[in-house]
Amino acid sequence: MNDPLCFCNSGRTFELCCKPYIHNVSCPETPEQLMRSRFSAYATKNFQYILDTYTITQRKNLTLQVLSQGGDDSHWLRLDVLDTFTDNRTQAGEVEFVAYYRQNNVIYQMHERSKFFREEDQWRYDSGVLFEDGGVYKPQRNDSCLCGSGKKFKKCCI
Template identity: 45%
Template sequence: MCFCGNTQAFEQCCKPFIKGQSTPHQSEQLMRSRYSAYCTKECEYILNTYASKTRSEHTVEDILMFAQQVKFVHLDVIETDQDDQYQYVEFKASYLEGVQLSVLHERSRFVKENGAWLYLDGVLYPEESKKVSRNDPCPCLSGKKFKKCHG
């Protein structure tokens, strides 16, 4: 199973995008591959998939610092849609920082540049963080207790 939640293995799902062997045809594929890139700390890919308008606001070092600080455990794609200019993906990305579970809930906006979808920006929705106890179910939805999985 891929980090992004698809049933295909990472090698067939997101890795070809991250390694530049193919290009996402839809913004959802790009969003999922960016999530997998955070999981695998492929920060160059994340930087390179920002739209040219916003890319200069980010650095590989900043992206890496965040990716090393947290452990992404689950991705839930809520909705995708589009208009004449953009595609949108609303998702929830759950991550652990120690025993603190946080959720990044965003409606991302993607733009096509030179035939490729790129992340432009997004609207964040507030989500409460919570502490995960040793005997709680793991937030990755493995069915195991937290202490036996990501704890």
């Protein structure tokens, strides 16, 4: 039996992709790896990992309860990383992505450019700027399903 693919849409198995990060076996080496692992943590509802990977300043204003509000009702479907930038000199990075999720039988897309900083020798998420094209996902007539099956959106699992 094949191992399941990772939630982050990397094309690798969860076992070899985000799971080692989420289970604290290893640490992401780039902002993109951290972004992907945070998406997988949302997909698996591992809110402790999400909290732990915020910058120290941001973490002061968050709790597990706050992070899990609404998260239990969300089903994360797909992550598309559009662009990444890392400046090793300043220990900062950015990742632009689109994440798709279902909540109350409605599919949404979130398009964000996230900022990351290296603290205590680990990459951490700090903040993000949302693009205006986020909101309810409106697939075009022949769009493929978000699950990656290659089937048309209307004739698949969503």
